[in-house]
Amino acid sequence: MPKRFIFMGIFALIIAAFAWTAADSWQKKQLSKDTPILDKVQETTVASEASPIIVVSSLFPWYDLSREIGGDRVNAKLILPPGVEAHAFEPTPGDMISISQADLFVYTGDYLEPWAQDILAGLNGSAPESLAIGKDLAELPKAAPEEAGLDPHIWLDPMIMFKAAGRLAQTLAKIDPDNKAYYYERLENYQVRLEELDANYRQTLSTCKQQEFIYAGHYAFGYLAARYGLQYQAAQGFSPDAESSPQALSELLKSLKAESADYIFAEELDNPQLAKSLAKDAGVKILMLNSAHNVSKEDLKAGLTYEEIMKNNLKELSLGLKCQ
Numbered sequence: 001m002p003k004r005f006i007f008m009g010i011f012a013l014i015i016a017a018f019a020w021t022a023a024d025s026w027q028k029k030q031l032s033k034d035t036p037i038l039d040k041v042q043e044t045t046v047a048s049e050a051s052p053i054i055v056v057s058s059l060f061p062w063y064d065l066s067r068e069i070g071g072d073r074v075n076a077k078l079i080l081p082p083g084v085e086a087h088a089f090e091p092t093p094g095d096m097i098s099i100s101q102a103d104l105f106v107y108t109g110d111y112l113e114p115w116a117q118d119i120l121a122g123l124n125g126s127a128p129e130s131l132a133i134g135k136d137l138a139e140l141p142k143a144a145p146e147e148a149g150l151d152p153h154i155w156l157d158p159m160i161m162f163k164a165a166g167r168l169a170q171t172l173a174k175i176d177p178d179n180k181a182y183y184y185e186r187l188e189n190y191q192v193r194l195e196e197l198d199a200n201y202r203q204t205l206s207t208c209k210q211q212e213f214i215y216a217g218h219y220a221f222g223y224l225a226a227r228y229g230l231q232y233q234a235a236q237g238f239s240p241d242a243e244s245s246p247q248a249l250s251e252l253l254k255s256l257k258a259e260s261a262d263y264i265f266a267e268e269l270d271n272p273q274l275a276k277s278l279a280k281d282a283g284v285k286i287l288m289l290n291s292a293h294n295v296s297k298e299d300l301k302a303g304l305t306y307e308e309i310m311k312n313n314l315k316e317l318s319l320g321l322k323c324q
Ligand SMILES: [Zn+2]
Pocket: 087, 153, 218, 219, 220, 238, 239, 240, 293
């Protein structure tokens, strides 16, 4: 596979450059160590403050989870740039350096980030600890029959997030055992909130006049629908790259009419034109659901969380499905 060789070649160059930079900065550090700039008091303060561990995540839900569980002890980084579509994403050389400098790299699993194993293998001895947080958590088949494998959108089920949170806390405690109690305390608080979120979903969605939601985007909400006993149809397959066939679209229109739905659901970062044209043809309005793969620049800056996204999704679902 020539593409792979080119990839590995570029990668080797980057590692060489990185090693050179690291050696250079080590030399500078040694120099400043020998120079008596710091007085005794300052030195003691610096030595007692262990720096936070760096956790680099592939997707927004894991980035948010590392903030929630890691608190002050974790410097959380997201390699997916804001607003970028997650499925087609491929890391840049800069991302590879970020991963190599991390204490922990979190990704969903080989079924969603097939590039992760290549990077980790390429880093050899200098690869960080890694966590395929969704390993064995995906169990639903992909939406379209022609797509092999499992539906990767596990984070849209709060109770799968509950399990993922436990895995992350366990891994953080292994890497940074001095703060094990801190991580587990934060885990416990967060899991209580996830249980509340789940209870709210269960309660609200048990009172709806309609049980089917129709989504003018890719098939991301299969786990959510399965958890809360809803029917779900999407215009596209599991990835936004997937074509939506005219036949699939006419099926959606039929369902919208049969359900006498007032709304179709859509995603901001995902194909607004398709949602607009379906809404127009079916004579319905558009409600937004956020599939939380990623967030916009503004939302990232404002510190939007997974929990807030899911609460907002419930409001939209409740309106669209005519729940009490
Ligand atoms: Zn997706």
